[in-house]
Amino acid sequence: MKMLALENISRTFANGSAGFKNVSLEAEKGEVIGVLGTSGCGKSTLLRVLSGLDQEYTGHVKVNGNAIKSVHKDIGIIFQEPRLMPWLTALENIAFGLKGAAKKQKQAEEFTNLVGLAGFEGHYPKDLSGGMAQRVSIARSLITKPEILLLDEPFSALDAFTKMQLQDLLLSIWKQYQTTMVLVTHDIDEALYLCDRIIILRGQPGEVYKELTVQQPRPRSRGDAELARQKEEILSFLNLNKTSQEDHYEKSNTPAK
Ligand SMILES: Nc1ncnc2c1ncn2[C@@H]1O[C@H](COP(=O)(O)OP(=O)(O)OP(=O)(O)O)[C@@H](O)[C@H]1O
Numbered sequence: 731m732k733m734l735a736l737e738n739i740s741r742t743f744a745n746g747s748a749g750f751k752n753v754s755l756e757a758e759k760g761e762v763i764g765v766l767g768t769s770g771c772g773k774s775t776l777l778r779v780l781s782g783l784d785q786e787y788t789g790h791v792k793v794n795g796n797a798i799k800s801v802h803k804d805i806g807i808i809f810q811e812p813r814l815m816p817w818l819t820a821l822e823n824i825a826f827g828l829k830g831a832a833k834k835q836k837q838a839e840e841f842t843n844l845v846g847l848a849g850f851e852g853h854y855p856k857d858l859s860g861g862m863a864q865r866v867s868i869a870r871s872l873i874t875k876p877e878i879l880l881l882d883e884p885f886s887a888l889d890a891f892t893k894m895q896l897q898d899l900l901l902s903i904w905k906q907y908q909t910t911m912v913l914v915t916h917d918i919d920e921a922l923y924l925c926d927r928i929i930i931l932r933g934q935p936g937e938v939y940k941e942l943t944v945q946q947p948r949p950r951s952r953g954d955a956e957l958a959r960q961k962e963e964i965l966s967f968l969n970l971n972k973t974s975q976e977d978h979y980e981k982s983n984t985p986a987k
């Protein structure tokens with residue numbers, strides 16, 4: 731049985747504004763699926779539907795064969811900004827989703843270490859850097875051991891170095907827990923570095939335009955030639971690479987014979 735199955739789901743808004751339509755997708759346990767697409771094609775809307783936060787969709791979303799009807803304990807979500815509670819310390823933010831005081835402290839410490847924040851347990855969000863705050867939000871969503879982790883541009887607000895460190899952190903966590911992940915990103919290199927499969931959405935409302943598999947074994951090299959080739963391919967799918975722009979320019983400027 732598939733860990734995650736989307737059957738022909740669509741979401742449009744009451745004001746007629748576009749979301750996405752006819753999206754079907756399946757993910758096995760431990761698969762990392764990337765979702766790429768230009769701004770406004772419905773990526774965040776899609777993740778909200780998967781998370782159970784938005785139930786105004788048509789089609790079916792199933793986790794382990796069961797339809798999801800509300801926010802689901804097996805699904806964790808990480809947003810672009812950390813969304814921490816300013817009145818709680820790093821450790822308390824990480825422990826927030828756990829019930830039962832007894833094990834709470836110990837587990838929160840374990841996850842604080844996992845994301846590399848040992849020594850910063852007592853810091854409040856205002857005293858953390860952007861990268862540290864995002865580490866807290868990663869730990870907070872992992873501590874409940876979700877089977878599926880949804881990530882909406884989790885590293886896009888970070889500098890290039892912190893971003894690479896956190897991508898590697900995510901991979902090490904994935905190796906340890908075999909979490910199934912759906913990663914929305916604008917960053918093609920990030921998608922190629924992290925994902926097994928990449929779904930490209932296009933249009934408004936967004937529809938699946940292409941799906942490609944990244945076969946390079948992990949750990950991958952960021953400078954890998956095959957990944958660079960796939961990047962070119964993705965750029966052309968998104969109509970963003972130089973050659974396709976030149977084609978377009980030539981076509982629109984060549985007088986009809
Ligand atoms: N609550 C809402 N009510 C009405 N329209 C909405 C709502 N949420 C999103 N939309 C519309 O749905 C479309 C897709 O929005 P969404 O936020 O999913 O895009 P996105 O692909 O995540 O974009 P970005 O890459 O900029 O984050 C947009 O046209 C947006 O205006």
Ligand SMILES: [Mg+2]
Pocket residue numbers: 773774775882
């Ligand atoms: Mg978005």
